Amino acid sequence: MIFASNGFHNSQIAKIAKQAGIAEGTIYLYVRSKEELMIRLFEQQVGSFITVLQEQLRSMEDARDQIACIIHQHLSRLEEDPELARVIQFELRQPNPTIRDGIAPVLRSYFQVIEQTILLGQEQGHFDPTLSPKLARQLIFGGINEVATSWVFSQKAYALRAQGEPLLRMIFRGITK
Amino acid sequence: MIFASNGFHNSQIAKIAKQAGIAEGTIYLYVRSKEELMIRLFEQQVGSFITVLQEQLRSMEDARDQIACIIHQHLSRLEEDPELARVIQFELRQPNPTIRDGIAPVLRSYFQVIEQTILLGQEQGHFDPTLSPKLARQLIFGGINEVATSWVFSQKAYALRAQGEPLLRMIFRGITK
């Protein structure tokens, strides 16, 4: 089952199936509902992102490098796959509680990666030890997200990756002791 | 007739009308379509928020006080009216371009308030003059938004306002020279 991320645009099952080159009914052999499909797709995309990310983080000792890595990878990933960006920014921001709850675990595991890094940085004496890692994560994730949203809104008129450096500088100052 | 801000819950016209205590058809006396309704509601809510906010900002000289005010007012407003928070966080984050374009002007005017304040702070020598006001705004707005989103997700289990102080401290450090 390879519904590559290359196909949401409109999120009607008919179009998703067409984009994936399969029949509508086929989707339901793998998934119980459209909601589950959205969740599975999100899990797949974000899950693989996290796996790769953790791989890279493991090779870094300094939490500051790790934070830099997270931010750059996040922006790069969205820039590479604008469709995924759209999905995350809009498609998944739905009032539908089933979807919200469904993606929560994956999102939480990403949040934990960030929070762990902050904790590590605090232990290493780089980051302000009085910071709530959760709140710091919220600022970081929210900031990246808003930068990405603006970029999508702007019709991708500029390089998203280029925002990483200055954004990183602000965040660093914000969380450094 | 003023549409009650709490007239949402679900976004079906029937339910919106019921919540507002009016008939479905009545809505269409004031609004041409559901999309326009969403936009009008957003304009009304955010517009009045901005008006009040600017009033308060005018009485402050120091841009640092202004930033603090913005963050606190934003969080307070959402906490006072959790329904509005839900609408902004989820209901309006839609792929629908009409809505996105419709709310863009109001959102932009809020963004300008923030960016002006940052600019002022740079002129006053408080904030890093090399910062892009736009990017700083993105971090601030994105951060606040994410804090609010988490709060909504948590079923409002804690005081949103209480997050203002520590969030503010991080942001200050992040944008200060």
Add this chain to the structure above:
Amino acid sequence: MIFASNGFHNSQIAKIAKQAGIAEGTIYLYVRSKEELMIRLFEQQVGSFITVLQEQLRSMEDARDQIACIIHQHLSRLEEDPELARVIQFELRQPNPTIRDGIAPVLRSYFQVIEQTILLGQEQGHFDPTLSPKLARQLIFGGINEVATSWVFSQKAYALRAQGEPLLRMIFRGITK
């Protein structure tokens, strides 16, 4: 109550009222329903047409003159008041049985005028006595009507009245002994 024929276009009550320069509710002081309104308007228009027509017919002895008069008056009336033509051609040709039944009496009285004239012509020895007056009337009325319909469809690109003469000639030959 003067809802002159000058106002159907679209047949929504709101527009009819606006055209007549009165409020929507006012209509319901004179009429129980939209259907009744349509019927009353039709009665008024066609009724006055018949009255005038009979006046003129009374001054003619020869049934052949009378038939000529009917055809010319009918076409003239529709040409003078294209709005009435539209109403008769389309607005009133509805599946709605209430309207059909409601206008039936007026229509029938017009039919009787025509059939009486044919009968007279048969007695005068001008028209084929073996003809069914009803069938002859159907041919005449149907013919006029179709000529008028074509004219309306053509966006009134030519003079409707001008069709009277040649149409009359055909009909005459058709019903003459």
Add this chain to the structure above:
Amino acid sequence: MIFASNGFHNSQIAKIAKQAGIAEGTIYLYVRSKEELMIRLFEQQVGSFITVLQEQLRSMEDARDQIACIIHQHLSRLEEDPELARVIQFELRQPNPTIRDGIAPVLRSYFQVIEQTILLGQEQGHFDPTLSPKLARQLIFGGINEVATSWVFSQKAYALRAQGEPLLRMIFRGITK
């Protein structure tokens, strides 16, 4: 799938679907809108009528036989399928310009069949050469139509086909030299 010609009665999609023994949504697999449905049905019905009619006309040399054939076939067709009669008489006589324009081509092609026949008759020396074929067609079509309308109004209390003979006689006299 062929929409049963008797799938009308009322023109609500729900009822049309029910009559045709299919679901509402199914209709929209074959047709983009209700208007298109009406047009398609008309095209189908009238189109096949014209095809059969032209087949028959081809075997006749004399334009007088052809006119007789047209009138009899027209009346027979409506009598066989009273539902079609209702549709043509009422359902399609709508102010809706989309439908009017949509059925215009089919209707026009029927008109041409009639007008060609008249032209032929004029060439053969049977019909008055000074007649406008268009006007003659209007009288013929309008006459048939009115006869059919009366019949439908009468709740089909008598044999429609029986009207063909006397109607034909009148029309013949009307258009003969």
Add this chain to the structure above:
DNA sequence: CATGAATGAGGGTTCATTCAT
């Protein structure tokens, strides 16, 4: 395993009608 035609519940919108003023 895969298909895609068929389904039908659900939702936005219109508009004839009412009724408090």
Add this chain to the structure above:
DNA sequence: AATGAATGAACCCTCATTCAT
């Protein structure tokens, strides 16, 4: 008598889901 804001039933259409092949 007149108004017109409010009503809400009715209707067209969409689209997630099913199931016979």
